[in-house]
Amino acid sequence: MTLTPLRRRLLLGAGAVAAVLAAGVALSAATLPLGKLARSSPVVLDHRGVWLRALPVEDGRWRLRADLERTDPVFIQRLIALEDRHFWFHPGVDPAALVRAVASDVSAGRVRSGGSTLTMQLARRLEPRRRTLGAKTLEAARAVGLEARLGKKGVLAAYLTLAPYGGSLEGVRAASLAYFGHEPSSLTNAEQALLIAIPQAPELRRPDLHPLAARKARAHVLRRLVARGLISPQAAREAAAEPIPRRTVFPERAWAAAGEIARAAPPSQPTIVSTLDARLQTRIESLAAQTGAGQGDESSVGVVVLETRTRAVRALVSSAGRDRPGGWVDATRALRSPGSSLKPFIYAFAFEQGLAAPQTRLADAPLAFAGYEPENFDRTFHGDVTAGQALQYSLNVPAVAMLAKVGPDAFESRIEATGARLVRPHAGLVDPGLALALGGEGVTLRDIAMLYAALGDGGLAKPLVWTEAGLPHARHQGHRLVSADAADQVLSILRESPPPPGRAPPALSLGAPKLAFKTGTSYGFRDAVAAGVGDGWTVVVWTGRPDGGVRPGMTGREAALPLLFQVFDILEASAPQAQALAPQSAPPALSQFDNGRGGPQLLFPPDGASVMVDGYGAKSRGLELAARGEGLRWYVDGVPLAEANGQVVWRPDFPGFYRITAIDGRGRQATARVKVR
Numbered sequence: 001m002t003l004t005p006l007r008r009r010l011l012l013g014a015g016a017v018a019a020v021l022a023a024g025v026a027l028s029a030a031t032l033p034l035g036k037l038a039r040s041s042p043v044v045l046d047h048r049g050v051w052l053r054a055l056p057v058e059d060g061r062w063r064l065r066a067d068l069e070r071t072d073p074v075f076i077q078r079l080i081a082l083e084d085r086h087f088w089f090h091p092g093v094d095p096a097a098l099v100r101a102v103a104s105d106v107s108a109g110r111v112r113s114g115g116s117t118l119t120m121q122l123a124r125r126l127e128p129r130r131r132t133l134g135a136k137t138l139e140a141a142r143a144v145g146l147e148a149r150l151g152k153k154g155v156l157a158a159y160l161t162l163a164p165y166g167g168s169l170e171g172v173r174a175a176s177l178a179y180f181g182h183e184p185s186s187l188t189n190a191e192q193a194l195l196i197a198i199p200q201a202p203e204l205r206r207p208d209l210h211p212l213a214a215r216k217a218r219a220h221v222l223r224r225l226v227a228r229g230l231i232s233p234q235a236a237r238e239a240a241a242e243p244i245p246r247r248t249v250f251p252e253r254a255w256a257a258a259g260e261i262a263r264a265a266p267p268s269q270p271t272i273v274s275t276l277d278a279r280l281q282t283r284i285e286s287l288a289a290q291t292g293a294g295q296g297d298e299s300s301v302g303v304v305v306l307e308t309r310t311r312a313v314r315a316l317v318s319s320a321g322r323d324r325p326g327g328w329v330d331a332t333r334a335l336r337s338p339g340s341s342l343k344p345f346i347y348a349f350a351f352e353q354g355l356a357a358p359q360t361r362l363a364d365a366p367l368a369f370a371g372y373e374p375e376n377f378d379r380t381f382h383g384d385v386t387a388g389q390a391l392q393y394s395l396n397v398p399a400v401a402m403l404a405k406v407g408p409d410a411f412e413s414r415i416e417a418t419g420a421r422l423v424r425p426h427a428g429l430v431d432p433g434l435a436l437a438l439g440g441e442g443v444t445l446r447d448i449a450m451l452y453a454a455l456g457d458g459g460l461a462k463p464l465v466w467t468e469a470g471l472p473h474a475r476h477q478g479h480r481l482v483s484a485d486a487a488d489q490v491l492s493i494l495r496e497s498p499p500p501p502g503r504a505p506p507a508l509s510l511g512a513p514k515l516a517f518k519t520g521t522s523y524g525f526r527d528a529v530a531a532g533v534g535d536g537w538t539v540v541v542w543t544g545r546p547d548g549g550v551r552p553g554m555t556g557r558e559a560a561l562p563l564l565f566q567v568f569d570i571l572e573a574s575a576p577q578a579q580a581l582a583p584q585s586a587p588p589a590l591s592q593f594d595n596g597r598g599g600p601q602l603l604f605p606p607d608g609a610s611v612m613v614d615g616y617g618a619k620s621r622g623l624e625l626a627a628r629g630e631g632l633r634w635y636v637d638g639v640p641l642a643e644a645n646g647q648v649v650w651r652p653d654f655p656g657f658y659r660i661t662a663i664d665g666r667g668r669q670a671t672a673r674v675k676v677r
Helices: 004-028 073-083 095-108 118-126 133-162 170-179 189-200 211-227 233-241 255-264 280-296 343-353 387-392 395-407 408-416 435-438 447-457 468-474 484-494 556-574 578-583
Strands: 043-045 051-054 271-273 300-307 312-319 361-364 383-386 517-519 529-535 537-542 601-604 625-627 633-636 639-641 655-664 669-676
Touching: 043 255, 051 255, 051 280, 073 118, 073 189, 073 211, 073 361, 118 133, 118 255, 118 468, 133 170, 170 189, 189 211, 189 233, 211 233, 255 312, 255 517, 280 312, 280 556, 300 447, 300 556, 343 395, 343 408, 343 447, 343 484, 361 387, 361 395, 383 387, 387 395, 387 484, 395 435, 395 639, 408 435, 447 529, 484 517, 517 556, 529 556, 537 556, 601 669
Parallel strands: 043 271
Antiparallel strands: 043 051, 300 312, 300 537, 361 383, 517 529, 529 537, 601 625, 633 639, 633 655, 655 669
16 A cells, blocks of 8 residues: 555654653653752741742742642643643643654655644753754753653652743743742733743743743734633633733842741751741841941841840841841851950859859959959949849949959850850960950850850750751750759849830830840940840841941940840730730720720721732832721731821731721720731
């Protein structure tokens, strides 16, 4: 029988399909090129799931591993309908489509027809080759092997991870975040069409570089969706009219801490839920930037915030801003002189050993210790004082005398047994020396935070915890730094320390945290340190120059202590009990019995609502809050909102859950818990 050209091409196509299936079966048992799939950008989230920072993979590419459970199912359905409608049924290659494609290619003598399934496109991304008939045959064989190895859902997730979206973007998550500013869990018709269109010609259809081409490609996809009955003509017209988005940069909150967490994560863990709190981090970063700017162009700031009980790091500010001199230096990891901030531990050890008690009388007078003659910061001596007074007012001579009794070597050993590291300024120094009492050895802010958290936890030192997954293990760790009694005695003394100027003593302030704190100033005013423990939090702050330069007159009390109190103000406002404290400015709250029928009524947003915003922070148009009632004051998570032109507009900083409270002039309140997305 004479074979016609058509029959010959069909036979060749069928033979190619059979060869591909046989090769695919063989390749499924062999090593597949999955290395690229194993390397994805680690993404660090805060403990509520808010994006903090991601790191690129090789060549600076953003490859975020897709999660089918968190990808819009309608988008997946439409992608498969347009790009590979037999996806759920074929073995990696679509035999009918491949026969047509091979026959067409053989007839033309080159690769010109499609026929590539999503699995074949994945194989091409894993192992790029020149587009030849042989390369396409190997690609098809690889596709069969991939299906056998990964399964349908695995292939789909891998495709959505590696699909090219122009420039350095790979995968639907990276594209959705870069172009739309949100995860692909909920996509509009216009967004879906654009995400389907771009991978077919990623560089030519980049919305940021070729918006006209991107618009045309999106419109073409929308017409195909209409033709398949997957979208109405009216919805397609509305989607086609939407503007083409511009690319935005990925968030970089908690830059140093999140980057450190990401680099420490194993490749098998592409998403890490940290202990950090994005809202808290943002507020303290802003506060640190203001503090740094207020202390001079060369000044920087470091802040560590711990949840004392769990040791969870809830915020870490590494500098006053990466745009400032030395802003890339992580101040929380750098070795700094603690000044007098380690004095509480000298007294704690002395109390524990029975060498002294808070009421023990000490002499604050000139003393010489083998040639070392310490003097107080104010260059005066105060005579007979108690140990408690000596610590509260940070007198140097009594502290050095107490260290001489405890022993510098013993002190250093006990501190370092917790995992903290004390570093002498000169490598040739064999013994720590009594200058240790006044900041003679370097230590990091992180270690200071660990030590102060031990004071707040009954004297038990534990390592800092950076991820939510690490919290259960941390409960069983710990090293006894000092006895609980000695730790409590020291904290009681520090709670009576004089507050910074303009602050009333905590004992006289209603609702103020019972803060135990200590400051430190290094030699030459190079470092200003303040550390505090109170209301379940441990906070350490530092201000200074990243290069260790002198800042005349900048003491811990003047340059660091106000910042410490401001951080505790933020923590107090963020605490759940803040809502109960909000109406304090309305004393008549209990003047009349409320039978439940009076008080304000929230109109928008109602309790339990889920609201969508067009952006976060200053970039958002915001949500106008509404309620029935007179003289209303508004609070979000305990933070008051200002009224402007008769309106109260709230601009959330992040997605997640918020508590909104409206309080009328009689102190009655209405509360709604809402989700922002």
